[in-house]
Amino acid sequence: MTSTSTAAVHALAALPQPYLLFLGDTTEAGFAKTAIGLHDWAPEVCVAEWSLPGCPISTGLPTMTPAQARAAGARAMVIGVANGGGVISATWLPALVEALEQGLDLVSGMHQQLGDIPELAAAAERSGRQLINVRVPPRGIPVGNGRKRSGKRVLTVGTDCALGKKYTALALARGLRGIGVDADFRASGQTGILIAGSGIPMDAVVADFSAGAAELLSPDAAEDHWDVIEGQGSLFHPAYAGVSLGLLHGSQPDVFVVCHQPGRQHVLGYPDYPLPSIEDVIDLTVRLGRRTNPAIRCVGVSLNTHGMTEQDAQAACAEISARLGLPTADPMRQDGRFNRLLEACIA
Amino acid sequence: MTSTSTAAVHALAALPQPYLLFLGDTTEAGFAKTAIGLHDWAPEVCVAEWSLPGCPISTGLPTMTPAQARAAGARAMVIGVANGGGVISATWLPALVEALEQGLDLVSGMHQQLGDIPELAAAAERSGRQLINVRVPPRGIPVGNGRKRSGKRVLTVGTDCALGKKYTALALARGLRGIGVDADFRASGQTGILIAGSGIPMDAVVADFSAGAAELLSPDAAEDHWDVIEGQGSLFHPAYAGVSLGLLHGSQPDVFVVCHQPGRQHVLGYPDYPLPSIEDVIDLTVRLGRRTNPAIRCVGVSLNTHGMTEQDAQAACAEISARLGLPTADPMRQDGRFNRLLEACIA
Known part of the structure; x- marks a missing residue:
């Protein structure tokens, strides 16, 4: 429910930025390409990174907890890592819940919908934060009209x-x-x-x-x-x-x-x-x-x-x-x- | 729930046939083109038609109630009419519920999902019948592989x-x-x-x-x-x-x-x-x-x-x-x- 009701956010409206980049427990830079791409191409919207203990990967940004990043101006935590199936790892859940509880929205580009995970849906409800799946197209897309646009x-x-x-x-x-x-x-x-x-x-x-x-x-x-x-x-x-x-x-x-x-x-x-x-x-x-x-x-x-x-x-x-x-x-x-x-x- | 769980039925498996064709209360033959097309092209799967009082349109098939059609071998009632927005008219609901209760599945090609209508979802649950939306693609469609097929x-x-x-x-x-x-x-x-x-x-x-x-x-x-x-x-x-x-x-x-x-x-x-x-x-x-x-x-x-x-x-x-x-x-x-x-x- 949360995931679909907020899906339209990323249509033409802006996502909540700047971001805290979450690296999870990944040990391969290749799986962190979302975080690395964000840091390369949009450093102005990246406040800091955060990872689980034992993660050797870094984008080069300072490390902050969700509370520290919120205090530094971050509005959302982005899941900056991928894995084989595009699924949210169970080992990430405590960190994702902590981000919501500290006042950050959660943003994901993975196949699995954030709102389909009961712990996240409950934490978002409790904290009044958004779960945003950027791979969900906005609702109400019209059929093409072929009209020539300006610009x-x-x-x-x-x-x-x-x-x-x-x-x-x-x-x-x-x-x-x-x-x-x-x-x-x-x-x-x-x-x-x-x-x-x-x-x-x-x-x-x-x-x-x-x-x-x-x-x-x-x-x-x-x-x-x-x-x-x-x-x-x-x-x-x-x-x-x-x-x-x-x-x-x-x-x-x-x-x-x-x-x-x-x-x-x-x-x-x-x-x-x-x-x-x-x-x-x-x-x-x-x-x-x-x-x-x-x-x-x-x-x-x-x-x-x-x-x-x-x-x-x-x-x-x-x-x-x-x-x-x-x-x-x-x-x-x-x-x-x-x-x-x-x-x-x-x- | 019912609608999505049965959505895969129409993939490569067959729909429940033969049909009772439902004409609703339409007064324009143009809006009955699904029923008319079915009768033209697949008469062998059309047992009878049924409409609400005052409907002047006919495909030429005999008129039967859901109970009569079921007894004559029909397995599903097809919504054979369309209207402007592709929505299920509230005036049709008692007839659609009656069909479910008489042992017919319901089949629709409209935009609106049958299972999104509480009365129909409840009646399908009660009667153990299927609500089939043929405009919903089957689940699990793979990405194309480009492999040359035989035939x-x-x-x-x-x-x-x-x-x-x-x-x-x-x-x-x-x-x-x-x-x-x-x-x-x-x-x-x-x-x-x-x-x-x-x-x-x-x-x-x-x-x-x-x-x-x-x-x-x-x-x-x-x-x-x-x-x-x-x-x-x-x-x-x-x-x-x-x-x-x-x-x-x-x-x-x-x-x-x-x-x-x-x-x-x-x-x-x-x-x-x-x-x-x-x-x-x-x-x-x-x-x-x-x-x-x-x-x-x-x-x-x-x-x-x-x-x-x-x-x-x-x-x-x-x-x-x-x-x-x-x-x-x-x-x-x-x-x-x-x-x-x-x-x-x-x-």
């Missing part, structure tokens, strides 16, 4: 899942603001929503409302305002292409950036599905996207060169840039290449 | 919504069986599910699972078996294209038939969106569909010539057939043209 939009699309669409969108939004452009990051997945403090988890929306949800995500804005929309999936993905198309149609992007990881040969987890070329992604995105924005065009390529040497990364960017005639950069190596990509966006 | 598949696609994809699929399935082909109609919307007795309401599936739901809908089959899959929406629809793409990818159709209504200029309800040409639909369906079935091809066009004279209908079919070099027929005028479309399907 400018850039969408990150990909040759596959999990290769940098969120990081690219975050870097573009930060970069645009850095050169004086009024820009907002629009989150379409749970980690992005935690970072931005609002957004819509596109993958959890009922299919009939996909485009409608995307329309809500980037509402009418001033003509010189840019929404930088986090992409999802890929139009070539055998399972998730429908989500990608609903997001593309509803976003009505003026421009898009293709995200790719050099060397990836197949769709992640689908060895029978070869990765599409960047050219194929550009062509299909233009063809489908022009249904709701006839002026759509590709302005550049974002490469995920993680693990490559600086020299190899530069060579990969140079090769693709020459081949396509488009600025190509790794946004994690914010260099001259990235600046050219930014400039192409708003040109 | 043959034909999908109906469209230039728009609401122009004959369901009727075309029903006619193809019946026609194929008529020429000795082992064929099943696979329902992807609530009315189709009521007719077929099973299926998945694609528009109600969470977007991440669209392709997975479509994979479930037409499972592995004998190599000479045909699944005739009811299409949804249109790849050119500004709100529903994501559903159409998930269904296309997950269905892996070998062949498809494009459904169109001559004279329709704009997407229904979207005056700013011109209807795509049949050629555009063929081209885009092939381009997107070949991702999961490289051999996909268009075998013909189904025209909805409702309201046209026989001469105009024939002329429209002849013109499109000559232009595209494909069999073109109105399946509601089952003539030589339709037979050629059937033969092209399995050629």
Whole structure:
């Protein structure tokens, strides 16, 4: 009850921030990527971290108890760790209850709903705090209307899942603001929503409302305002292409950036599905996207060169840039290449 | 509780049939289209009809009370009428409770959930009957896996919504069986599910699972078996294209038939969106569909010539057939043209 009644909080309204980041008892940095991503991309909304005894992982933030964090201004504790099944570990419950009792709301991006756990539901009721599941889409999403909205939009699309669409969108939004452009990051997945403090988890929306949800995500804005929309999936993905198309149609992007990881040969987890070329992604995105924005065009390529040497990364960017005639950069190596990509966006 | 716990019944298992068709107090045949469609397409599962006093509409079936229908073999009463908001009218409740008490399950394709109405939940509990909402997708739908399945598949696609994809699929399935082909109609919307007795309401599936739901809908089959899959929406629809793409990818159709209504200029309800040409639909369906079935091809066009004279209908079919070099027929005028479309399907 608590979980669903508060689900709409994260629609376009903001999540309660700043956060205390909870690391649980995780021993692997990989499982703490939500907390680490929050600290990397939204340090201004992170007050401190807290973990259970024996947890060796740290984001680098100071450690505070819920009471200390509340006194320091925190409004919510975010579950910043994941595990295999996306479930809330029983060993975390005393800490989660303590946070509620000390006046913090609880925010989770996991599959399991906070309100489905009786101890948490009872503690939230007792303390008058909110249990917020950011993976639950808001209620009342309308069917898409296809009406052209004001303002400018850039969408990150990909040759596959999990290769940098969120990081690219975050870097573009930060970069645009850095050169004086009024820009907002629009989150379409749970980690992005935690970072931005609002957004819509596109993958959890009922299919009939996909485009409608995307329309809500980037509402009418001033003509010189840019929404930088986090992409999802890929139009070539055998399972998730429908989500990608609903997001593309509803976003009505003026421009898009293709995200790719050099060397990836197949769709992640689908060895029978070869990765599409960047050219194929550009062509299909233009063809489908022009249904709701006839002026759509590709302005550049974002490469995920993680693990490559600086020299190899530069060579990969140079090769693709020459081949396509488009600025190509790794946004994690914010260099001259990235600046050219930014400039192409708003040109 | 009752509604969700029985939701999985209509997945691949069959609905309780045959039916008593409930017409309520409707005074417009248009609102009784579920009952009329059931009688047209699945007369073998319709025992009788029942309505409230003053209802002038009839499907042509005999009238029976729930007790009489139960004695005549009916296993469920279907709400065969719709109204504006897709809600259960309070004036129907005594009749719905009577059906449960007389030993019939209740089946509904409306938006409102039967189990959310306290009187119905209590009556179902008391009588041990099921409340079945066919618009609720089954639980546990997996993410699509993209694996090629055995058997043959034909999908109906469209230039728009609401122009004959369901009727075309029903006619193809019946026609194929008529020429000795082992064929099943696979329902992807609530009315189709009521007719077929099973299926998945694609528009109600969470977007991440669209392709997975479509994979479930037409499972592995004998190599000479045909699944005739009811299409949804249109790849050119500004709100529903994501559903159409998930269904296309997950269905892996070998062949498809494009459904169109001559004279329709704009997407229904979207005056700013011109209807795509049949050629555009063929081209885009092939381009997107070949991702999961490289051999996909268009075998013909189904025209909805409702309201046209026989001469105009024939002329429209002849013109499109000559232009595209494909069999073109109105399946509601089952003539030589339709037979050629059937033969092209399995050629």
